Amino acid sequence: MMNSNTENISGYSIYNIEAKKRTKINPLEELYPALPDKKYDIIYADPPWDYGGKMQYDKSCIKSENIGFKKNIFISSATFKYPTLKLNQLKQLDVNSIASDNCLLFMWTTGPQFANSIELGNTWGFEYKTVAFVWDKQVHNPGRYTLSETEFCLVFKKGKIPSPRGARNIRQLISVPRGKHSEKPELVISGITKMFPQQNKIELFARKNYNGWDNWGLEIPDNKVKITDNSNETSIQKVLELV
Numbered sequence: 103m104m105n106s107n108t109e110n111i112s113g114y115s116i117y118n119i120e121a122k123k124r125t126k127i128n129p130l131e132e133l134y135p136a137l138p139d140k141k142y143d144i145i146y147a148d149p150p151w152d153y154g155g156k157m158q159y160d161k162s163c164i165k166s167e168n169i170g171f172k173k174n175i176f177i178s179s180a181t182f183k184y185p186t187l188k189l190n191q192l193k194q195l196d197v198n199s200i201a202s203d204n205c206l207l208f209m210w211t212t213g214p215q216f217a218n219s220i221e222l223g224n225t226w227g228f229e230y231k232t233v234a235f236v237w238d239k240q241v242h243n244p245g246r247y248t249l250s251e252t253e254f255c256l257v258f259k260k261g262k263i264p265s266p267r268g269a270r271n272i273r274q275l276i277s278v279p280r281g282k283h284s285e286k287p288e289l290v291i292s293g294i295t296k297m298f299p300q301q302n303k304i305e306l307f308a309r310k311n312y313n314g315w316d317n318w319g320l321e322i323p324d325n326k327v328k329i330t331d332n333s334n335e336t337s338i339q340k341v342l343e344l345v
């Protein structure tokens with residue numbers, strides 16, 4: 103029999119209160135900042151997918167961020183890091199308005215968001231073509247079916263593949279240890295840049311301001327940075343950061 107208030111507190115009641123406090127809210131009055139008044143041949147997007155507030159086990163998340171949770175486990179949720187968007191909200195972004203007649207859209211997704219991603223690409227005016235990149239994160243999370251250790255960057259096409267093309271030898275499989283929450287390996291943007299060096303390019307939902315690219319999102323830093331494209335250096339550096 104429960105006879106004190108403390109005994110009535112469940113793990114979820116602690117989690118839900120903490121989760122609400124930590125959830126990041128979009129500071130804008132509108133759903134989105136304005137898109138540029140310009141057309142692009144290459145669009146690279148990493149949408150803030152909504153997972154229904156579901157917590158994720160994430161070993162990249164440092165322990166000090168979990169103070170307030172009852173158990174000493176690694177918990178993070180995308181919603182603690184940035185505001186997330188539901189599929190119907192993502193569909194409202196008029197990506198087609200910035201796409202040239204011949205344009206490729208590279209879009210990051212995860213296994214659970216695969217079907218939504220294809221629907222979103224179609225709504226934005228593109229046809230799904232293939233999985234351009236598979237990222238082997240070299241660390242696995244629990245998964246409902248198999249252990250989860252990969253993310254995918256899909257490619258969609260509108261019109262024809264932009265020309266002239268650059269490198270035709272970019273590898274699909276990227277094996278780079280996971281870095282900070284949601285941070286994608288630079289090898290992907292570097293690979294796309296080599297594939298289409300001459301085209302107008304924009305990164306949507308960006309958190310870095312890369313040389314040679316326009317960008318758009320809620321967290322764009324002022325300073326331009328160079329794209330690092332040395333895979334070995336990136337891997338070693340990431341491993342050292344995680345130790």
Ligand SMILES: C[S@@+](CC[C@H](N)C(=O)[O-])C[C@H]1O[C@@H](n2cnc3c(N)ncnc32)[C@H](O)[C@@H]1O
Nearest residue numbers: 133148150184185284285286307309319320321
């Ligand atoms: C998955 S993260 C991008 C991570 C990035 N690719 C990286 O490697 O670091 C999604 C980004 O979308 C931004 N975002 C969330 N809601 C947004 C909105 N309404 N409009 C524009 N950007 C938004 C978030 O702030 C976050 O920076």
